[in-house]
Amino acid sequence: MNKIDLNNFRVASSETARDINRRIVLNLVRKHQPISRASIARRSGMQRSTVSAITEQLLAERWVIEGATGHLPRGRKPTFLHLNLDRSGIIGVDIHPDVTTLAVANLDMKILAHESMPTGNDPNDFIARLGRRIVDLMRAHPKSSYEGIGISVPGRIDPASHRLTFAPNLHWHDVDFQAPLEQLTGLKVEIENAANACALTELWANRHGEGVSNLIAVTVSEGIGVGMIMNGQLLRGAQGVTGEFGHVSLDASGPKCHCGNRGCWEVLASNTAAMRSYAAFASGRKVQAGSKSDMSPLPFSDLLRLAEQNDVIAGKSLDQMAHQLGAGLAMLVTGLAPEVIVVIGEVTRAWNRVGPIVDAVIQQRSLTHANTRIVTSDPETWPRLRGAITLVAQRQFMAQLM
Numbered sequence: 437m438n439k440i441d442l443n444n445f446r447v448a449s450s451e452t453a454r455d456i457n458r459r460i461v462l463n464l465v466r467k468h469q470p471i472s473r474a475s476i477a478r479r480s481g482m483q484r485s486t487v488s489a490i491t492e493q494l495l496a497e498r499w500v501i502e503g504a505t506g507h508l509p510r511g512r513k514p515t516f517l518h519l520n521l522d523r524s525g526i527i528g529v530d531i532h533p534d535v536t537t538l539a540v541a542n543l544d545m546k547i548l549a550h551e552s553m554p555t556g557n558d559p560n561d562f563i564a565r566l567g568r569r570i571v572d573l574m575r576a577h578p579k580s581s582y583e584g585i586g587i588s589v590p591g592r593i594d595p596a597s598h599r600l601t602f603a604p605n606l607h608w609h610d611v612d613f614q615a616p617l618e619q620l621t622g623l624k625v626e627i628e629n630a631a632n633a634c635a636l637t638e639l640w641a642n643r644h645g646e647g648v649s650n651l652i653a654v655t656v657s658e659g660i661g662v663g664m665i666m667n668g669q670l671l672r673g674a675q676g677v678t679g680e681f682g683h684v685s686l687d688a689s690g691p692k693c694h695c696g697n698r699g700c701w702e703v704l705a706s707n708t709a710a711m712r713s714y715a716a717f718a719s720g721r722k723v724q725a726g727s728k729s730d731m732s733p734l735p736f737s738d739l740l741r742l743a744e745q746n747d748v749i750a751g752k753s754l755d756q757m758a759h760q761l762g763a764g765l766a767m768l769v770t771g772l773a774p775e776v777i778v779v780i781g782e783v784t785r786a787w788n789r790v791g792p793i794v795d796a797v798i799q800q801r802s803l804t805h806a807n808t809r810i811v812t813s814d815p816e817t818w819p820r821l822r823g824a825i826t827l828v829a830q831r832q833f834m835a836q837l838m
């Protein structure tokens with residue numbers, strides 16, 4: 437069951453209802469803190485006595501704490517409830533082909549500390565190193581408990597086996613992160629495709645309005661990932677590989693992709709595509725000038741900086757990437773018509789330049805009446821890492837389990 441709906445919950449009445457009601461109360465405290473018991477009862481439709489019993493339990497378990505008293509006109513003074521942010525920590529891990537970032541966050545998703553490590557080529561060696569780093573990180577940031585580890589990966593996870601099955605940019609096949617990391621750290625591990633995790637966190641953070649239930653997250657980095665929430669449900673599909681629009685071929689005679697295909701959307705529109713165009717333009721210029729071409733690829737962050745400084749070749753490479761990004765986004769707008777598409781990645785730093793090109797291509801190519809808003813997620817807020825952290829946080833707060 438992939439149902440997530442934080443807003444249209446029903447108060448359950450069966451045996452398992454207690455757990456569901458508990459998550460509803462905890463989620464209302466998270467969203468509306470400081471909040472009174474009366475307000476929780478009003479917002480949830482639960483009996484006051486049920487709310488009182490649940491809050492007593494949450495207070496005893498130190499999930500919530502009581503704060504200041506409020507003032508009501510008729511003289512009663514309700515006590516407000518807050519999340520106990522010191523109670524628990526969450527570990528988030530964001531894997532990229534070159535670098536992996538890990539962080540400690542509190543229950544409110546605030547990142548308290550972060551560090552990075554090289555990813556490397558060997559998955560077993562990586563898992564062993566990651567396990568040690570996580571244990572060290574927890575020791576450096578003692579909490580009364582750690583709720584778990586959330587991992588976002590540039591690949592697809594089989595929902596039955598929880599193994600990484602498709603990750604062309606990592607070059608890893610059929611890897612089990614969960615069992616060895618749980619053994620090394622003693623914590624429960626949640627692992628998810630990075631774009632799926634980003635889609636979840638965008639909905640969870642409620643950045644796009646209460647009514648949004650069709651949202652697509654597009655992560656743009658070494659490749660392109662697409663995570664889709666449709667009618668409030670995260671789409672994973674039978675083998676967990678739903679959403680691989682990054683590997684839809686848009687140009688059969690285009691450059692070769694790591695997946696084996698040619699001209700995939702991600703080969704044309706990822707950071708790697710802009711870096712490849714830049715290298716081609718720059719070596720062309722060198723050949724014209726009569727010198728030998730010995731270019732090593734320019735890092736994408738440098739390419740963005742050069743474009744900002746009006747370097748013609750960097751600008752041209754970025755514009756080409758923007759055009760191809762728009763072509764793929766037009767496919768998503770026409771085919772799926774979500775309310776919101778969130779673009780995540782370093783390229784959003786240059787959205788002043790890239791955004792208008794993307795919008796123009798979408799307008800030109802998508803002729804339906806889809807009213808999709810294209811928005812960006814600020815790279816400074818670590819969207820992929822927050823996605824990983826959400827995977828763990830949602831276990832405590834979601835009214836319905838994923």
Ligand SMILES: [Zn+2]
Pocket residue numbers: 682683684693694695696697700
């Ligand atoms: Zn491909």
